[in-house]
Amino acid sequence: MSELLLDRSRCSVAGTLAVVGEKWSLLVLREAFLGVRRFADFHRILGAPRAVLTDRLARLVAEGILRRVPYQDDGERQRHEYRLTRKGVDLYPTLVALMEWGDRYLAEDGDVPMELRHRDCGAPVHLTLTCEAGHTLDSARDVRPVSGGS
Amino acid sequence: MSELLLDRSRCSVAGTLAVVGEKWSLLVLREAFLGVRRFADFHRILGAPRAVLTDRLARLVAEGILRRVPYQDDGERQRHEYRLTRKGVDLYPTLVALMEWGDRYLAEDGDVPMELRHRDCGAPVHLTLTCEAGHTLDSARDVRPVSGGS
DNA sequence: CATGCTGAGTTCACTTGACGAACCGACCAC
DNA sequence: GTGGTCGGTTCGTCAAGTGAACTCAGCATG
Numbered sequence: 001m002s003e004l005l006l007d008r009s010r011c012s013v014a015g016t017l018a019v020v021g022e023k024w025s026l027l028v029l030r031e032a033f034l035g036v037r038r039f040a041d042f043h044r045i046l047g048a049p050r051a052v053l054t055d056r057l058a059r060l061v062a063e064g065i066l067r068r069v070p071y072q073d074d075g076e077r078q079r080h081e082y083r084l085t086r087k088g089v090d091l092y093p094t095l096v097a098l099m100e101w102g103d104r105y106l107a108e109d110g111d112v113p114m115e116l117r118h119r120d121c122g123a124p125v126h127l128t129l130t131c132e133a134g135h136t137l138d139s140a141r142d143v144r145p146v147s148g149g150s
Numbered sequence: 151m152s153e154l155l156l157d158r159s160r161c162s163v164a165g166t167l168a169v170v171g172e173k174w175s176l177l178v179l180r181e182a183f184l185g186v187r188r189f190a191d192f193h194r195i196l197g198a199p200r201a202v203l204t205d206r207l208a209r210l211v212a213e214g215i216l217r218r219v220p221y222q223d224d225g226e227r228q229r230h231e232y233r234l235t236r237k238g239v240d241l242y243p244t245l246v247a248l249m250e251w252g253d254r255y256l257a258e259d260g261d262v263p264m265e266l267r268h269r270d271c272g273a274p275v276h277l278t279l280t281c282e283a284g285h286t287l288d289s290a291r292d293v294r295p296v297s298g299g300s
Numbered sequence: 301c302a303t304g305c306t307g308a309g310t311t312c313a314c315t316t317g318a319c320g321a322a323c324c325g326a327c328c329a330c
Numbered sequence: 331g332t333g334g335t336c337g338g339t340t341c342g343t344c345a346a347g348t349g350a351a352c353t354c355a356g357c358a359t360g
Contacts, residue, residue, distance in 0.1 A: 006184060006264060007263060007264075008181075008195055008196075010257075010263040011180065011249075011252075011263055011264070012248070012249040012250075012251070012252025012253045012256060012257065012262070012263055012264070013176065013177065013180050013245055013248045013249050013252060014177060014180075014252075015252040015256040016248040016249070016251050016252040016256065017176060017177070017248065019256075021173070021176075022317090023171070023317085023318075024318095026163065026167060026171075027163065027164060027167070030161065030163045030164075031158075033290060033295075034156060034295065038336085038337090039336070039337050039338075040335085040336060040337075043337090045158055046158075048318090048319095049318065049319050049320060049321095050320090050337080050338065050339085051318085051319085051320095051338085051339075051340085052317085052318060052319080053338095054337080054338060054339080075328065075329075076327080076328070076335085076336085077326070077327040077328065077335095077336085078327090079336065079337075080337085087255055089289060089290050089291075090251055090254065090255070091251055092279075092289070092290035092293075093243075093247040093250070093251075093277050093279065094244065094247040094248055094251060095163055096247075096279065097243040097244040097246070097247040097277070098162070098163045098166040098167065098244055099161075099162040099163050099166070100162075100243070101162070101166050101240055101241055101243075101244060102161075102162025102163060102164075102165040102166040103162045104240065105237055105240070106162060106165040106166065106169075107160075107162065111298070112162070112298035113157060113160040113161055113162055113297070113298055114156060114157075114161070114162070114295055114296070114297055114298050115295070115296050115297075115298040116293045116294070116295055116296075117281075117293070117294045117295075117296055118281035118283065118285055118287060118292060118293070118294075119291075119292050119293060119294045120285070120292065121281060121283045121285060123281040123282040123283040123285075124281065124282050125279055125280070125281045125282075125287060125293055126279075126280060126281075126282070127243050127247070127277050127278070127279060127280075128277070128278055128280050129242075129243065129246065129275055129276075129277060130275070130276060130277075130278050131267075131268035131271060131273040131274065131275045131276075132273040132274050132275075132276070133268065133271045133273040135268060135270070135271060135273075137268060137275060139239060139242070140183060140239050140242035141239075141269075142268060142269050142270065143242075143266045143267070143268070143269060143275055144266070144267045144268075144269045145183075145184065145264055145265070145266055145267075146264070146265050146266075146267055147263070147264055147265075148261070148262040148263055148264050148265040172346090173346085173347070174347095188307085188308095189307070189308055189309075190306085190307060190308075193308090198347090198348095199347065199348050199349060200308080200309065200310085200349090201309085201310075201311085201347085201348085201349095202346090202347060202348080203309095204308080204309060204310080225357065225358075226306085226307085226356085226357070227306095227307090227355070227356045227357060228356095229307065229308075230308090
């Protein structure tokens with residue numbers, strides 16, 4: 001049972017959840033991926049309390065996942081909008097993984113709310129587990145965890 | 151800005167988070183993937199309050215992600231252990247996605263806490279976005295979301 | 301039999317976090 | 331100045347997480 005001897009204290013799952021695991025954070029990011037940038041839009045679409053939204057956006061900016069960019073509409077004063085950074089864009093697989101599980105287990109009679117297509121060829125997009133030798137893995141059972149680094 | 155017109159009310163990301171988005175749930179599953187099955191082990195390794203752990207395990211069982219299996223050690227009374235179901239195993243990509251992001255952005259000087267290897271060939275395993283036509287996508291930017299079903 | 305031990309909880313007092321409605325301040329248009 | 335909008339902040343209430351103490355079943359020991 002060597003798996004039980006792996007070091008959990010620095011686990012990346014726990015670390016990532018400490019950054020984006022609070023309520024609303026991942027939903028804010030979902031909206032950011034769908035093109036939402038402004039406070040009022042996040043608020044209207046998500047329905048999260050304003051105070052929570054303020055806090056989550058500030059946190060995501062502090063973590064370098066979103067950045068606050070000034071903009072100015074015609075006849076409007078200057079405001080700020082929130083855009084994904086590279087670090088934020090790299091959370092995309094996490095959202096896709098959550099979405100695919102929900103599509104499989106929560107959608108009624110295969111009626112999936114949203115589909116992802118390859119922008120170039122239009123084919124449906126999925127997450128797959130692959131190894132660097134090029135094999136496609138079917139399941140978690142094909143994976144062996146080993147303690148890294150030290 | 152057609153992205154803003156997609157239906158969010160049935161979003162699978164939100165749905166999945168409603169099931170496994172509470173504090174500790176995904177960490178419980180991480181341990182389950184590492185082979186932990188018993189209440190006392192979850193408690194000792196995670197350090198979560200017992201009441202929360204009881205609640206999360208019950209919830210995951212109710213959702214069909216874990217199942218409660220009776221077992222009996224020599225000279226011990228019968229107890230129950232928690233094992234992943236197929237539905238639970240299918241959450242593996244979500245955990246891998248969180249882990250890979252943490253490895254990239256939280257690990258100090260590339261010192262990754264844990265590595266995943268292909269059980270057959272030993273090569274490191276990663277999540278990749280691929281389309282059904284066989285292309286590998288580099289980024290979220292290569293994806294176009296379209297409203298599904300209806 | 302009485303006692304103690306262990307695993308798997310439950311109870312409880314306390315602190316933290318989320319909620320929703322109201323309020324605020326800058327800026328623009330009229 | 332009056333009104334409107336955006337992006338907040340404040341506040342009272344309510345839900346959730348925390349940690350320590352307590353419970354209970356069943357096995358083992360003397």
